[in-house]
Amino acid sequence: MADSGATSLAGLAEIADIGRDRKRGGYSRHLFDDADRELREWFVERATRIGLGVERDRNGNLWAWWGAPGPNALVTGSHLDSVPGGGAFDGPLGVVSALDAVERLVRGGVRPDRPVAVVVFAEEEGSRFGFACLGSKLVAGQLSPERARGLTDASGRTLAEVAAGAGLDLAHLGRDDEALGRIGLFVELHVEQGRGLIHRDAPVGLAASILGHGRWRLTFHGQGNHAGATLMSDRRDPMVAASALVAGIPGVAAAYPGSRATVGRVTATPGGVNVIASSVDVMLDARAECDDTTRALVAAIGELAEQCAADQGCTAELVEESWTGGVRFDTGVSTALSGALGGVPALASGAGHDAGVLAASVPTAMLFVRNPTGISHAPEEFAEAADCAAGVDALEAVLRSQLGG
Ligand code: HGY
Numbered sequence: 001m002a003d004s005g006a007t008s009l010a011g012l013a014e015i016a017d018i019g020r021d022r023k024r025g026g027y028s029r030h031l032f033d034d035a036d037r038e039l040r041e042w043f044v045e046r047a048t049r050i051g052l053g054v055e056r057d058r059n060g061n062l063w064a065w066w067g068a069p070g071p072n073a074l075v076t077g078s079h080l081d082s083v084p085g086g087g088a089f090d091g092p093l094g095v096v097s098a099l100d101a102v103e104r105l106v107r108g109g110v111r112p113d114r115p116v117a118v119v120v121f122a123e124e125e126g127s128r129f130g131f132a133c134l135g136s137k138l139v140a141g142q143l144s145p146e147r148a149r150g151l152t153d154a155s156g157r158t159l160a161e162v163a164a165g166a167g168l169d170l171a172h173l174g175r176d177d178e179a180l181g182r183i184g185l186f187v188e189l190h191v192e193q194g195r196g197l198i199h200r201d202a203p204v205g206l207a208a209s210i211l212g213h214g215r216w217r218l219t220f221h222g223q224g225n226h227a228g229a230t231l232m233s234d235r236r237d238p239m240v241a242a243s244a245l246v247a248g249i250p251g252v253a254a255a256y257p258g259s260r261a262t263v264g265r266v267t268a269t270p271g272g273v274n275v276i277a278s279s280v281d282v283m284l285d286a287r288a289e290c291d292d293t294t295r296a297l298v299a300a301i302g303e304l305a306e307q308c309a310a311d312q313g314c315t316a317e318l319v320e321e322s323w324t325g326g327v328r329f330d331t332g333v334s335t336a337l338s339g340a341l342g343g344v345p346a347l348a349s350g351a352g353h354d355a356g357v358l359a360a361s362v363p364t365a366m367l368f369v370r371n372p373t374g375i376s377h378a379p380e381e382f383a384e385a386a387d388c389a390a391g392v393d394a395l396e397a398v399l400r401s402q403l404g405g
């Protein structure tokens with residue numbers, strides 16, 4: 001499998017060594033860490049090179065403006081952060097392609113009749129503070145400033161503390177009506193994270209929908225104790241209960257066709273090798289074509305968790321950490337853009353995106369670029385140079401179709 005570092009667009013090559021995760025492979029780039037700081041510096045330098053003026057908004061997002069910020073702006077962009085050990089394309093492909101497409105218009109002498117911006121949304125993956133699409137949800141008013149300020153990372157530091165350490169004043173977090181009110185159309189280009197374009201043998205597609213998706217914390221409480229001095233019959237071991245739950249999830253999900261339920265992280269407290277855990281956190285990611293189905297699935301998983309806990313003399317609690325409802329993109333917008341592209345496949349997205357957040361507030365569309373591996377959120381994620389170029393061509397055509405100049 002091609003190394004995800006073997007990148008294609010020049011911009012991807014420029015950032016290819018930022019945030020490499022030597023232990024996991026791939027990239028780990030998280031809000032306000034060193035990699036994020038380097039990527040932000042790269043973005044400002046790259047945007048300035050094109051002649052764009054970069055601003056950071058009150059929620060930590062970056063906006064590179066072609067012309068003065070103003071109403072009915074044509075906005076494109078994505079995110080630069082990653083999941084732990086993620087691929088090179090999820091997020092950065094959209095930012096790099098947006099800069100390339102705008103640069104072509106600038107160099108091509110286009111005189112836009114509306115403001116244009118390239119945006120980088122903060123913490124789309126929610127990898128550091130556990131809340132997906134943090135930056136875009138704050139702008140859209142889908143996350144309260146109070147909740148955001150209190151979010152903590154794995155070391156227990158709050159968003160407010162980390163931001164202050166990064167020299168960012170997030171005292172005015174929250175819904176940004178001025179930023180939202182400026183957006184006439186938001187178009188996000190993204191590497192496809194499934195196999196839709198492989199099956200359709202097409203380099204580029206348009207998003208028709210995004211699955212509703214959320215994150216829940218299942219905490220199993222037992223009795224911490226000594227691994228050697230405690231007989232097996234004398235234990236209330238939450239790790240055994242948690243393991244039974246995780247093993248039972250596929251069977252529960254099978255009753256909800258098309259649903260997806262994933263446990264990507266299990267954390268024992270205190271986490272000693274010679275210690276029976278006192279509690280275990282199981283992080284659940286659940287999604288389905290219909291939001292009610294997702295909620296029914298999570299409720300069923302919660303019931304199984306209680307049973308698994310009781311079997312071990314433990315207790316279980318279920319807490320919703322974040323939720324993003326399913327999205328159907330505006331067909332009027334997508335049809336117009338499809339026309340500008342000469343007709344491209346329409347795809348459902350199992351992956352969430354900032355565009356899925358903004359779609360609730362402003363006209364929004366998404367372009368996908370083929371990923372020949374069909375794998376994402378892993379180092380194997382890939383996009384061929386020719387398909388990346390086709391993505392920039394498509395984005396440029398879409399932008400041109402929206403600019404009178
Ligand atoms: O989790 C998602 O679907 C997205 O990649 N953040």
Ligand code: MN
Pocket residue numbers: 083090125351377
């Ligand atoms: Mn992702």
Ligand code: MN
Pocket residue numbers: 079090091124190352353
């Ligand atoms: Mn993404």
Ligand code: MN
Pocket residue numbers: none
């Ligand atoms: Mn001891």
